Amino acid sequence: MDKRCSMKEAIAASVHDGDAIVIDGFTHLICFAAGHELIRQGRRNLTAIRLTPDLVYDQLIEAGCVKRLVFSWAGNPGVGSLHALRRRSEAGCAERLELEEYSHFGLLSRLQAAAAGLPFWPLDNYYGGDIARVNANIRTVRCPYTERELATVPALHPDVTILHCQRADPEGNAQVWGLLGSQKEAAFAAKRVVVVAEEIVPTEVIRADPNRTVVPGILVSHVVHEPWGCHPSFVQGFHDRDNDFYVKWEDISRQPKTYQDYLEAFVHGVKDRRGYLERLEAGLLDRLRAKPRPCAGVDYGY
Structure with missing residues (x-):
């Protein structure tokens, strides 16, 4: 069954106001494209679940999408605080964020x-x-x-888990390599699963290397082909982390005015991920593109 659709279609069909969501990924494979589409579609009162909420969840908080945050660590990795989270969790905030913390x-x-x-x-x-x-x-x-x-x-059953992967087939069989997060657990726990992939490949490619399949298509509701959907995060084998962005984000996010200016320019001000990419600095994607370092294959002969 071919489950391919646009990000706009996947979010519209899968995520509703008041839902509990997971956008997974650990250091890499963090799907900012999905977070931005949630903001554009104006989702509200979400319970946002993530072991390490970083910039994408902070942006959802600043945009007014999140009512409750379920997490185990929060920050701008290697740089500083999440300033929208801080503003919405301090005692003086009129509409404080509900926080539920774990290890x-x-x-x-x-x-x-x-x-x-x-x-x-x-x-x-x-x-x-x-x-x-x-x-x-x-x-x-x-x-x-x-x-x-x-x-x-x-037990925690999210309404929706959104995960980014290096490749998937049209049925949603999703393969990941490099650092693993909680993609598998979050997908099997969820009521609905959206797979976002750098590449869509034939099912024969997936079956030829079955141990890389983290999530089987039987769990998946929608498949989205979205190259560069994780920027400024990275995707092992495809592109590097935009470290300069994370450093600059500290100043952008510190004040509500500059934060809103960013969201207006790069989220509300574009129609989709392609529009976002077109607004990035010229030559940036070429600089971040991964250099080939293929891993030797294995023989599954029988």
Whole structure:
């Protein structure tokens, strides 16, 4: 079944006001194109779930899309704060963001529980800090084998998981290499899955290298072909991280006026990702494009 559509169509069909969403990826494969389309379509009251909310979630917050943030670390990686998040979470804010914080493994475990069809997940964790004290979802259970007290977190079922990958086929079988995030867990836990790919390839290509398939097409609702959909994040094997952007973002995002100017120019002011790319500095994409470094293949002979 060919599930290909535009990003605009995928977001319109999959994400509704009040939904709980995951835009996954860890360091690379962070789909800014999906976040920008959510802003353009004016989604509201979203619960935004992500182990490491960085710039794309901060932009959703500044645009007024997010009511609740479920996370385990937040910041502009290697640079500084997320200023929209800070403004919306400080005591003086009239419309404060609802925050629900976990450790990395705690939030991942919530997705793992949902993916496995379990009501909760036990952890030998949360003894050395205050997170469990302020998060009522973190509870305890006594181990029936050892009598030890273990922490638990409840299963988390996002309404939508959006994940970017290096390649997928038209059915949505998605392959990832390089750093892995929680793509697999978030996809299996979700009610709906949108796959965004740098390349769309025939199913025979996917089947020829099956171990790279992180998400099977049977879970996928929509497939979007969106090269450069992760800029300023990177995609292993396709393009590098735009480090200069992350550094410049500290000043852009610090003041609401300059923040809104950016959103107007690069999100509201363009129709789609192609329009965004056309507004980037001339020659930038060529400088970021990855140099070939192919990995030797394997023989799956039988």
